[in-house]
Amino acid sequence: MSATDNGFRADWAQKDFYKELGVAKDASADEIKKAYRKLARANHPDSNPGDTAKHDKFKAVAEAYDVVGDPEKRKKYDEMRELYGSGAFRGGFGGGGAGQGGFNLDDLLRDQAGRGGGFGDMFGDLFGGGGFGRGRQQRSRPAKGPDVETSATISFTDALEGVTISLRLTSDAPCPDCKGTGGKPGTKPRVCPECEGAGFVVASAGGAFSINETCPVCAGRQLIYDESCPTCHGSGRGMSARTIQARIPAGVKDGQRIRIRGKGAAGENGGPAGDLFVTVKVSPHRLFGRKGDNLTLDVPVSFDELVLGAEIRVPTLGGAPVTLKVPAGTPNGRTFRVRGKGATKADGSKGDLLATVEVAVPGTLPADARSAVEAYRAAMADRPLRSKLFEEA
Template identity: 50%
Template sequence: MTQQEWIERDFYADLGVPSTASAEEIKSAYRKLARQLHPDANPRDKAAGERFKAVSEAHAVLSDPATRAEYDKTRQLYRSGAFRRAGTRAGAGARPAGGMGGFDFSDLFGGEGSAFSGEAGFGDMFGDLFHRSGFRTTASSRPRRGSDVEAETRLPFRQAVTGLVLPLQVSGPTACTSCHGSGAGPGTQPRRCPSCSGAGTLTRNQGGFGFSESCDDCRGTGVLVDFPCTDCQGTGVGHRTRTINVRIPPGVTDGQRIRLPAHGEPGLRGAPSGDLYVTVGVDPDPVFGRDGDDLTVTVPVGFAELALGTTISVPTLDGRVSVKLPAGTPPGRTFRLRERGVPHRGRPSGDLRVTVQVAVPSGLDQKAIDALRAYEKAEKATGFDPRADWVGRR
């Protein structure tokens, strides 16, 4: 869709709603028409397919509040005749181009001496509107920042907690190593396009309007490459697999994204590269759990160890440590070991929380059974009742 077609298009009429329609009314109208006109429901009806496309384009503009507001303002200017006035330069003898006040969008929105040069950011607004709507613009000759790149990796729990430097292979577009992104063969340089004088756009007059369109000779780049680089066919962009050393900070969590600036796709015409975002997945650990910066571990113990007291050996990230259990320790009690958890740079590490849990034996021999029977009698003789304070008795 050209700029002229876009500016003359009435998206409200496409959806059958007034310009004052609410967001919910626009959404409802689109859903109704989309069901009626969908190609799956009209496989042999080309007219329905074209209508479905028009309805989808209208919804894409009007469903976004910012885009809709900019579209409404542009349409208001169009109906008010501001475009015609913008085509006339101030000064004696000024005459509209094309005989009826022709204009260039760049003159109207922000150009020197334009009708709206005093409104900061208006040109950017109009360009952004076309960009978000998915329609063709004439800004392809401008430098463009490279796209961001997404990558994923999985780590064992303990590596994620302690941190590491991980070599990560990333495949995708990158600046051609032969021409360094220029697109020109060895010993040559791109030259300015004579058709558009390096602007990347050409202006044509139609009726009372002038429209800027991408230059066909240079395809909007503003330059011509007479001897293209054979490695990238003149695009300046290659495709290769590269290894990047990613520093995983200590304590990274499952699903966390790590940003590496300027490690994404290369920018066009000298613009900066995009960023690389690495999403880290963390595998569970058979021993440790995690609660924020604290590590948790459950240690099985025997009843006699809790009743009589003992010292147990507990695993840590870097080895083992001894924990003393006093006599009469109840099952489920948690002991906190300071700064034995998730490490951090510049601030204290988390703690290690050790919970003791009674392990009940199975398959006892007769000697062990007799010993437990004797203990049971001795326990009752002391008057001990394990359910004495149990609220379930009430």
């Protein structure tokens, strides 16, 4: 088992937790606790919003106290520091081979796999069985806020051209009154007596193993208030209602999901906001349809225009009409392509307009027109259109 498999980090052995707390190596347990509480109060994020340096100091102090504030962990830490100072780790922590003097990191960690005793247990127990760096430091990191889902209906034209819309959003967010602390505004917090400010407690997982669990009293916040916030009842969370402006890009399709970064719910501990996902619904147009990046249009024509040929004008969406040249003998249902008159593509270019000609049959005919159609029927009587149907059947 290598050092990487155990989550081992060399920087733990090189850190001076006593110096971080400002106490001597032989300081008493009471002196260590007193120093920690003083530094925790002075550097806590709730008391220093926006001060990154003090936030980092608070994390470092909590990390140090988690180790030297526990008698058993402190003993093992001192042993590890002494071993490190003697040069036994001179070969480094990155590999599993032997260093100078025959030291082998794999041998040191092997006991953690269940062979009992030794420094493997020391490393496993030192940070709650979770590997180096998985306890206090990880819990205090800022966390990205949840993503938010919503939908919006826009017109067919807006979908092609792009549009900015207003969205009314309701999402989970830090309580606006207590700012996420869970305490009654105006009251001061105190260090949680259950976890002593660590934010977590160590629970047995059976045998020689233990795991870190979120403190049930402070819910991982490290501090508690004697009076809960009357708005969120101590949860630190609430609902946020806001209106934002969202840009829907040109060419969006019906049912497409648009991602807007940083417009989701607020983050935890100063973390970034989540993202907003908008599912776009496009209303149909009364004339035009859409097929991918192309627009479609059904164009009514007369029988004689297809037989004799014609030039016909057709509309485009949001632009000037265009003229289609229909050749003589064009079959009903033929589609003509008009370049560059379609929807906007992702690269900024445009699709085409697909115009399909369809014969419009009049419901009634004036006498002269009816006579002309009857004359046409008589002229074509010896050319039955459906003869091939029976031949091939």
